[in-house]
Amino acid sequence: MRRQFIFFYFFICAAAFPTGEIAAAEPYVITIGVVPGQLRYDVIEFEVIAGSQMKVTFDNNGLMPHNLLFTQPGKAMEVVNKAMAMGADGYTEGYVPECGSILASVGLMEAGQKQTIEFVAPVEAGVYQFVCTFPGHGNIMQGLMKVVVAGSELKNPLRRKVAKVKKQDGPPNDGSGLNPHPIGSREHPLVMRTFMPNPIRVRSVFPNHYRGKPTPTYSPNTGHDAEGYIDTDIGFPAAVGISFGKELSVCWDTTECRFMYAWKDGFLNMESYWGEGTGDQRKSFDYVPRLDGHLVFLSEGPSPLGLTPGVFGQAQYKGFQLRKDGVPEFLYSVGSVLVAESIEPGDKVGEIRWHFSIKHAPAGVMLGFDESMKARIQTSDGKWNGKVLTINNGAEKDFTLLLTAAETVVPRAALLPEVGNVIGEVRRAGGGGAALLLQKQSLDRGMKVYIDSDELLGAVPAEMRGSDWVQTSQADRKVKEAVFYEIDLKSEAGIFLLVDGKVKERPQGLSEQFKDSGLRVPVSGKKFYRVWSALLAAGSYRFEAHTDGEDQLQIVLAARKK
Numbered sequence: 001m002r003r004q005f006i007f008f009y010f011f012i013c014a015a016a017f018p019t020g021e022i023a024a025a026e027p028y029v030i031t032i033g034v035v036p037g038q039l040r041y042d043v044i045e046f047e048v049i050a051g052s053q054m055k056v057t058f059d060n061n062g063l064m065p066h067n068l069l070f071t072q073p074g075k076a077m078e079v080v081n082k083a084m085a086m087g088a089d090g091y092t093e094g095y096v097p098e099c100g101s102i103l104a105s106v107g108l109m110e111a112g113q114k115q116t117i118e119f120v121a122p123v124e125a126g127v128y129q130f131v132c133t134f135p136g137h138g139n140i141m142q143g144l145m146k147v148v149v150a151g152s153e154l155k156n157p158l159r160r161k162v163a164k165v166k167k168q169d170g171p172p173n174d175g176s177g178l179n180p181h182p183i184g185s186r187e188h189p190l191v192m193r194t195f196m197p198n199p200i201r202v203r204s205v206f207p208n209h210y211r212g213k214p215t216p217t218y219s220p221n222t223g224h225d226a227e228g229y230i231d232t233d234i235g236f237p238a239a240v241g242i243s244f245g246k247e248l249s250v251c252w253d254t255t256e257c258r259f260m261y262a263w264k265d266g267f268l269n270m271e272s273y274w275g276e277g278t279g280d281q282r283k284s285f286d287y288v289p290r291l292d293g294h295l296v297f298l299s300e301g302p303s304p305l306g307l308t309p310g311v312f313g314q315a316q317y318k319g320f321q322l323r324k325d326g327v328p329e330f331l332y333s334v335g336s337v338l339v340a341e342s343i344e345p346g347d348k349v350g351e352i353r354w355h356f357s358i359k360h361a362p363a364g365v366m367l368g369f370d371e372s373m374k375a376r377i378q379t380s381d382g383k384w385n386g387k388v389l390t391i392n393n394g395a396e397k398d399f400t401l402l403l404t405a406a407e408t409v410v411p412r413a414a415l416l417p418e419v420g421n422v423i424g425e426v427r428r429a430g431g432g433g434a435a436l437l438l439q440k441q442s443l444d445r446g447m448k449v450y451i452d453s454d455e456l457l458g459a460v461p462a463e464m465r466g467s468d469w470v471q472t473s474q475a476d477r478k479v480k481e482a483v484f485y486e487i488d489l490k491s492e493a494g495i496f497l498l499v500d501g502k503v504k505e506r507p508q509g510l511s512e513q514f515k516d517s518g519l520r521v522p523v524s525g526k527k528f529y530r531v532w533s534a535l536l537a538a539g540s541y542r543f544e545a546h547t548d549g550e551d552q553l554q555i556v557l558a559a560r561k562k
Contacts (some may be wrong), residue, residue: 027053027118034062034145039137039191039322040129045144049152052121058106059114064193066132067095068106070145075101076129078300080138094132096223108134125149136193136240136254139319180270181292184243186345189326191265196239196251199261199518205299208255208314209236224242235288239492240320243267244330248352248405251291257315257332260305262352262405266292284430286522286528298351298406301370310336310364337361352403357396378402385501391460403459418470422493430483436470443469449523450474463532464496470557476545482509483545491538497557507532509544
């Protein structure tokens, strides 16, 4: 079932709102927003008279999805846990579970969206909570609605147009919208839960991502998920990015429950998601931001905790909590072992502080690393036996690893920064579709993928913009025999071939000269393409395209000068 992108739910509990009570003549009005880049509402608490008519606007002026649920006293975490238990249905239902403890709610909303709901405040005085139940947010993203008996004097009253509430300071905002290059600092870390790019090419790092269903692809043109998927090869959805400024940024994944990678000299380039300028809406089909800066650490192989006695099965993410200094501490269990984990800059330049607090591991903690990883770790805790570090320091193992940051190079094909105008002629041979169409120096977001369909490219990597662009035929996808595309290059140029993302290995008939560039191009309403590239001399070239009978063929050509 396709989901509508935003769901708004309004539950009124009859026990909380007896019909015999008379609400205020005019509604009390309040707007609740968020602190951009942080898991906090900008309203900590407010007071209201019992039985008042409420008009609450939830303004998601933040950087990631949030919702807003009002709950019975002391029931916030019960609702959070029920939302987590919704599993794959959670996103579809806005993470609003069926629960009698919910008083009123606004479903999941993306950045820049807002919605107003009206309801009657409970007639019973007490401290009621409001909470965001998006996974990973509920432990800390909460506030209080204090309901006082009729006739009481409000110490922190609501006004009819603007609520007088306690606010929390957030990062400066020039009022023009979202900065597509957000960044935090050591004093004020920026925490974002979003799709994170995946520079890791070792499949063993992601054993659990591949057990689930592919991730739906959101189409801003329709406002809901379109057919297709996003594979974890382009990015993984269940991740948290943390920016400590240009000194260090890290990525932690909530499916594998592990530290994935770290980089410096920047954070995330959100242009593919938010647009090139400031704004407040999703601008393209592309969920996945790009990394700004240079990688200094990449995970390899199975989880280091996998050797610890009591560790078995898939890790279960429990959320994260912010320490007083703003650093998130990730909480999860794996088998019978409970873990709290944090990553932050060390005291020395180029040092990463990787801290663990582990319970229910009476036989000790055993961490396994490969030789290259071991050489980068310093610790005063435990003993090494080959590539295994054993920690035995009490009932609760509390220890820190100091990881040396080092420039990490991800093998990629050469990036070719100059514009195109290098393809002289294009030809097509074989059964099926229409003739090829050459667009000179035109490749960019919004270009048609096929001559004979309305599918459009989403965000196009900067490395490819302005290339000569060859549109192929949708009908070629149904042809059983091979189709040949021939092009003439007027000069030495880089060739980009876009191939259906489900084809993970080197496409049939493609020479080893072509490498997976690591670039990905999303397409409206469908899927994404992997980009294979090579540097070719001037001359004529033939490319052979195949289909596997499941409509997986797509090869389109783009070329730029060296």
